[in-house]
Amino acid sequence: MATRVEPTPAPAGAARPTDPREAVERLRWIWETPRTLAGALTTVDHKTIGIRYLWTAAFFFVLAGADAALMRVQLAHADSRFLSPEAYDQLFSMHGTAMIFLYASPVLSGFSNYLVPLLIGSRDMAFPRLNAFSYWSFLFAGCFLYGSILVGQAPDGGWFAYVPLTTRAYSPGPNLDFYALGLLFLTISTTVGAANFIVSIAKLRAPGMSINRMPIYVWSTLSASVAMVFALPSLTVALVFLELDRRYATHFFDPQGGGSALLWQHLFWVFGHPWVYVVVLPAFGIVSTIIPTFCRRPLAAYTLVALASVSVAIFGFGVWAHHMFTTGMSAMATSFFSAASMTVSLPSGIATASWLTTIWFGKPVYKTPFLYCIGFLLLFVIGGLSGVMTGLVAFDRQVTDTYFVVAHLHYVLVGANVFPVLAGVHYWFPKFTGKMMHEGLGKLSFWVLFVGANVLFWPMHHLGLAGMPRRVYTYAPGMGLDAGNFWSTIGAAIFSVGFLIFVANVVRSLAGGEPAGDNPWGASTLEWSVSSPPPAYNFARIPTVRGREPLWEQGADEIAALDSGARGATLLEGRETLGTTVMDAADEGIMHMPGDSPWPLALAAALALLFWGLMLRGFWPSLLGVVATVFALGAWFWPAGHHGPGVPPRRGGAGREPAYGGGAA
Amino acid sequence: MIAPRSTLALLALLPRQVPTTLSIFAARGRAAMESAALGWGLIVISVIVFLIFLGFLALPLWRNRGRGDLSMAGAAQAVRDQHDHPDEIRGILLLGLALPALVLAAVFVWSTIKTSAQAQPFAVNDPDASERADAVVIGHQWWWEVRYPRDGVLTANELHVPVGRRVRIALSTEDVNHSFWVPQLAGKTDLVAGQVNTIWLEADTAGTYYGECAEFCGPQHAHMGFTVVAESPADYADWLATQHAPAVPATQPEVQAGRAAFASLGCAGCHAVRGTVFQGRAGPDLTHLASRATLAAGTLPNTRGDLAGWVADPQRVKPGNRMPVVAMSGTDLQAVVAYLESLH
Amino acid sequence: MTTADAQAAGPPARPPLSAGRGGHDVGWWGMMVLLATEAALFSYLLGSYFYLAVQHPTWPTIGAPPLALVAPNTALLVASSGAAWWADRSADRGNRVGLIAGLALTIVMGAVFLGVQGLEWSRADFRPQTDAYGSMFYTITGFHGAHVLAGLLALGHTLLRAITGAFPPGRTLAVNNTVLYWHFVDVVWLVVFTSLYLAPRF
Numbered sequence A: 001m002a003t004r005v006e007p008t009p010a011p012a013g014a015a016r017p018t019d020p021r022e023a024v025e026r027l028r029w030i031w032e033t034p035r036t037l038a039g040a041l042t043t044v045d046h047k048t049i050g051i052r053y054l055w056t057a058a059f060f061f062v063l064a065g066a067d068a069a070l071m072r073v074q075l076a077h078a079d080s081r082f083l084s085p086e087a088y089d090q091l092f093s094m095h096g097t098a099m100i101f102l103y104a105s106p107v108l109s110g111f112s113n114y115l116v117p118l119l120i121g122s123r124d125m126a127f128p129r130l131n132a133f134s135y136w137s138f139l140f141a142g143c144f145l146y147g148s149i150l151v152g153q154a155p156d157g158g159w160f161a162y163v164p165l166t167t168r169a170y171s172p173g174p175n176l177d178f179y180a181l182g183l184l185f186l187t188i189s190t191t192v193g194a195a196n197f198i199v200s201i202a203k204l205r206a207p208g209m210s211i212n213r214m215p216i217y218v219w220s221t222l223s224a225s226v227a228m229v230f231a232l233p234s235l236t237v238a239l240v241f242l243e244l245d246r247r248y249a250t251h252f253f254d255p256q257g258g259g260s261a262l263l264w265q266h267l268f269w270v271f272g273h274p275w276v277y278v279v280v281l282p283a284f285g286i287v288s289t290i291i292p293t294f295c296r297r298p299l300a301a302y303t304l305v306a307l308a309s310v311s312v313a314i315f316g317f318g319v320w321a322h323h324m325f326t327t328g329m330s331a332m333a334t335s336f337f338s339a340a341s342m343t344v345s346l347p348s349g350i351a352t353a354s355w356l357t358t359i360w361f362g363k364p365v366y367k368t369p370f371l372y373c374i375g376f377l378l379l380f381v382i383g384g385l386s387g388v389m390t391g392l393v394a395f396d397r398q399v400t401d402t403y404f405v406v407a408h409l410h411y412v413l414v415g416a417n418v419f420p421v422l423a424g425v426h427y428w429f430p431k432f433t434g435k436m437m438h439e440g441l442g443k444l445s446f447w448v449l450f451v452g453a454n455v456l457f458w459p460m461h462h463l464g465l466a467g468m469p470r471r472v473y474t475y476a477p478g479m480g481l482d483a484g485n486f487w488s489t490i491g492a493a494i495f496s497v498g499f500l501i502f503v504a505n506v507v508r509s510l511a512g513g514e515p516a517g518d519n520p521w522g523a524s525t526l527e528w529s530v531s532s533p534p535p536a537y538n539f540a541r542i543p544t545v546r547g548r549e550p551l552w553e554q555g556a557d558e559i560a561a562l563d564s565g566a567r568g569a570t571l572l573e574g575r576e577t578l579g580t581t582v583m584d585a586a587d588e589g590i591m592h593m594p595g596d597s598p599w600p601l602a603l604a605a606a607l608a609l610l611f612w613g614l615m616l617r618g619f620w621p622s623l624l625g626v627v628a629t630v631f632a633l634g635a636w637f638w639p640a641g642h643h644g645p646g647v648p649p650r651r652g653g654a655g656r657e658p659a660y661g662g663g664a665a
Numbered sequence B: 001m002i003a004p005r006s007t008l009a010l011l012a013l014l015p016r017q018v019p020t021t022l023s024i025f026a027a028r029g030r031a032a033m034e035s036a037a038l039g040w041g042l043i044v045i046s047v048i049v050f051l052i053f054l055g056f057l058a059l060p061l062w063r064n065r066g067r068g069d070l071s072m073a074g075a076a077q078a079v080r081d082q083h084d085h086p087d088e089i090r091g092i093l094l095l096g097l098a099l100p101a102l103v104l105a106a107v108f109v110w111s112t113i114k115t116s117a118q119a120q121p122f123a124v125n126d127p128d129a130s131e132r133a134d135a136v137v138i139g140h141q142w143w144w145e146v147r148y149p150r151d152g153v154l155t156a157n158e159l160h161v162p163v164g165r166r167v168r169i170a171l172s173t174e175d176v177n178h179s180f181w182v183p184q185l186a187g188k189t190d191l192v193a194g195q196v197n198t199i200w201l202e203a204d205t206a207g208t209y210y211g212e213c214a215e216f217c218g219p220q221h222a223h224m225g226f227t228v229v230a231e232s233p234a235d236y237a238d239w240l241a242t243q244h245a246p247a248v249p250a251t252q253p254e255v256q257a258g259r260a261a262f263a264s265l266g267c268a269g270c271h272a273v274r275g276t277v278f279q280g281r282a283g284p285d286l287t288h289l290a291s292r293a294t295l296a297a298g299t300l301p302n303t304r305g306d307l308a309g310w311v312a313d314p315q316r317v318k319p320g321n322r323m324p325v326v327a328m329s330g331t332d333l334q335a336v337v338a339y340l341e342s343l344h
Numbered sequence C: 001m002t003t004a005d006a007q008a009a010g011p012p013a014r015p016p017l018s019a020g021r022g023g024h025d026v027g028w029w030g031m032m033v034l035l036a037t038e039a040a041l042f043s044y045l046l047g048s049y050f051y052l053a054v055q056h057p058t059w060p061t062i063g064a065p066p067l068a069l070v071a072p073n074t075a076l077l078v079a080s081s082g083a084a085w086w087a088d089r090s091a092d093r094g095n096r097v098g099l100i101a102g103l104a105l106t107i108v109m110g111a112v113f114l115g116v117q118g119l120e121w122s123r124a125d126f127r128p129q130t131d132a133y134g135s136m137f138y139t140i141t142g143f144h145g146a147h148v149l150a151g152l153l154a155l156g157h158t159l160l161r162a163i164t165g166a167f168p169p170g171r172t173l174a175v176n177n178t179v180l181y182w183h184f185v186d187v188v189w190l191v192v193f194t195s196l197y198l199a200p201r202f
């Protein structure tokens, strides 16, 4: 973790760079990770970690998408025997679980990891090592979950795994143990990740970036992170209860033993509903960043949108039982949660109105990222409206657990997660890589994906209203379900083609995209003030912010100066960034940050060992895992050698790490 | 040989007139009609909201096309002109907050009125709802046990109700959660482990309605259907009387042989036939099997061929279901089927 | 004048620092977020406990758990927070002996608490497998015990570092945070104690 230190006068004789080139040289020496295997395994650079998150999430998206493709083949026509019921159940469960936990939220963590420090004008996250740990444990937990498919015993109780179906009596195999342990592992990763965002945003904003000047993307990441911190423990509790019931014959969910089957549903959805907002809020942030850029004006009603994202995160905790309208709750209770669901829609209305207003009074430039945002708007509003419909009890009792809900969830998830993510990739690709993506291919991928998504998911509304329950591995012909299912499968194929075009564009542009320049879109936020890709230290000089749209409001000279390092060297004494006050972002002092470290990876590996031990019910591996975890934690927090400021740049020399010990998370 | 057929294929083959639909809009009962009316209303409202939205989106996209460029100067000017413009904020509060709030409040009130009309007949967790209800439905992986407690009736996968009357049904489960759903008659109610939920069921028109399980309950969740027969009160009374009676004793030799095979093959370990010594509880009661329209929870029509196919290999049609394949000779099979067919 | 303006003025490379101006270090903030999520965790645990409680005519199904052991044990844990506070203050004042003694005392008291808790478990005539009440009781006290254990490990780690002399004044964040965590574990216990032991008596 970054540790605040008292001002230390530079030790006598330390080189004090005055020349900007020397300053940059020195910053590179301090911040750059050597391009070696050891460097790759120990780096704490938020940009590297962010990109890794993106790739890993994309990888899981393709796996989960392939699951869905198989499901769609099975459902293409009635009475198909392509998949066995057991296979189908594992596929839809893994599809849902992986899309939600291994794609939708990590992909946004990827963006936030890369962008938040740049957007707030910091050199890294508050806890760089914790950040590396988040990534490694996400990777291991994801492999743990998907490992179940390799042994043909994947979770098969749906992504919300209702008891009693998932208790030992009805699911004796290891399938649900993979689910419970894998998600518990992932929860650790996600919780520390969220904590890291909260603290970084609270404390590391550039001087002048008071909370009313924070980019909306930062607001949305903050709201989502706060929701995570309070929602995830509910899942943790549910999973622990489940695993105890399964392994040690406790009775949390066992009505015969005084437990309650509905307790699981409550715990799951108390987590689950806030979670669906977690996976859209940063995506809203992406949209709120891109639309203004391509409409060449600030976002309309900034304050309202910021408030809207905070209130979605808060109200999101009050609606969970709208997933349980048919469980026999009292009419009082269902009406309450129905009313709450109507209320939680209001902030989305405000956000939508703000985007529309921005476009209305803007001068749109039709680049690919903007098109994806338009696609988002169309899909999200359709999904939101079907959400409102299911929020009404008398209607939901007919459509719940049918394909109508499947249609709703895909319109919001694909519309408000996948499309913004694709918008974001096209938008920030130049920043990530220094190269532009191909506009023509980008537009083509947009149109194919947009048409594909609608052909894929629109018929599901009809299927649901025609009475097709969800999670059925097959259906009968002649019941009005044939055409809808057929078209849906066609849509899945179109969607896949669109995705392949997108992949082709990424590959092509990585190999030979045109050089991007620092700010190809003429955007306003701080990440565009630095080179593409940004240097390891992000900013040669921590910028001072004077408004919400720094690059638009602060003149060109000043922008150039933000990153030149020409105006006197700053913060060259080690891994340092500025800490500022929570509300006003007034300068508070220098934060020291730890450097690269092997311990995050070691700790994640130790946890992986522990969870595998638990999975295999091996006493010794589990014990070894515990010991390794404790050891890794101890080593992590053990103070590193003291390398005082002012160590002269010596490439590859000893003493690269300028961190002070002090709990170096 | 039976063709691998699934859930509803059989409905067309049934002697009775059966609606081949599960559409929530083909409502034939009060609760379903209310939901359907609400559903149409919501669809209309949603379309209107969407069109308004679309207008606000498409108009500027069209009107302002080609007016923008990526220069910084234009954007800098826009910051000065449009930063927190009060008109914009007012517009957003009106169109994004006030109007939606009105619409949402209206649909909420509408739905809540409908919901209260669909309230449960018994208090939540009423301990003796199961005794006092007209019918009790108990979920099993993957079939439905049906009891009429006051009429001494026990059957499976088929409910009968008098047309035009409100029937109170208690729902519980033997194993995992299921959900009771007859789209044409009413919305869903879950069968939750350790809990008894109750609903009103009412059919306005005589006919056979198809129901299905709507909560994922394991591999054969797709094949957990049932039928609801709404008939005149007189027919309903007849039906109750028939179902109440014990099985007719076997007289024909083949049927007697079948009965013996039923015992020796172990079928009786799982199935009960009232009026005999067969008292198994793991599978559906077969006392009046021949009177039922479908087999294995709506998976097959109750014809001789399908019955024989089911008994010979229940795992073929409904892989993973809880009835094992019982090896038997061709003659035994014929006999058992004959016996089962005699159970009117 | 802001930092950057000062730098723009020229060579004096160090920005004016204001570290002493109140406000908290990121480490403190990190600990606060951790405690928030931990507090949520215990709320969900206790929420589940009460969810089952209201559905049962008799709860605890086995009668209220005895206070004989747990009441003094609670007092001990509260006292250990005092010791931790003393260690914390000593660290801030550069009193290394006080720091080491305070930490050691806290660890001893915490360990005794854990031991007594184990004794209580072994004496109880119900198990987690008895019924849902048993499951809840052991899981909630077990979760708390695990947090005590984690606290003890952190305290032990800090003690080792204190012995090797790692905490000059102004660099006491690790001590402050560990002690903060210990106080939190203590407060959680008071809530658990009230819910599990006292509430059934009213």
Ligand code: HEA
Binding pocket: A276, A277, A279, A280, A322, A323, A341, A342, A344, A345, A346, A348, A349, A352, A380, A381, A383, A384, A385, A386, A387, A388, A390, A391, A392, A396, A399, A400, A401, A405, A408, A409, A412, A413, A416, A417, B049, B053, B096, B099, B100, B101, B103, B104
């Ligand atoms: C990205 C994630 C996401 C988002 C944003 C939402 C948004 C909403 N969801 Fe959705 N939901 C899911 C993901 C999401 N949902 C998932 C995954 C499930 C299924 C879980 C499962 O069972 O597997 C689900 C299921 C689900 C259910 C349970 C259905 C059932 O199982 O029976 C309900 C019921 O109330 C619901 C309601 C809502 C509501 C009211 C919103 C609102 O927030 C929507 C608000 C937005 C708008 C309304 C559009 C924009 C507003 C305007 C244009 C203003 C004008 C509008 C009006 C006048 C109405 N959702």
Ligand code: HEA
Binding pocket: A061, A062, A063, A064, A065, A066, A068, A069, A070, A071, A072, A075, A092, A093, A095, A096, A097, A099, A100, A103, A104, A157, A158, A159, A160, A406, A409, A410, A413, A414, A417, A418, A456, A469, A470, A471, A472, A473, A492, A495, A496, A497, A499, A500
């Ligand atoms: C972010 C979330 C997300 C996303 C993006 C998707 C994307 C898709 N979903 Fe999924 N879905 C869920 C979240 C998501 N889904 C959830 C939460 C559930 C509920 C699960 C449950 O009930 O427990 C669900 C359930 C669900 C069902 C219902 C299952 C059932 O109830 O029986 C179906 C059925 O068609 C489906 C289909 C699809 C399809 C075809 C896509 C497509 O968009 C996927 C397209 C992507 C690819 C195909 C991969 C990339 C393509 C290539 C690399 C090309 C080459 C590959 C091949 C063609 C094999 N999904």
Ligand code: CUA
Binding pocket: B139, B142, B177, B178, B179, B213, B214, B215, B216, B217, B218, B220, B221, B222, B224
């Ligand atoms: Cu029973 Cu699904």
Ligand SMILES: [Cu+2]
Binding pocket: A272, A273, A276, A319, A320, A322, A323
């Ligand atoms: Cu929800």
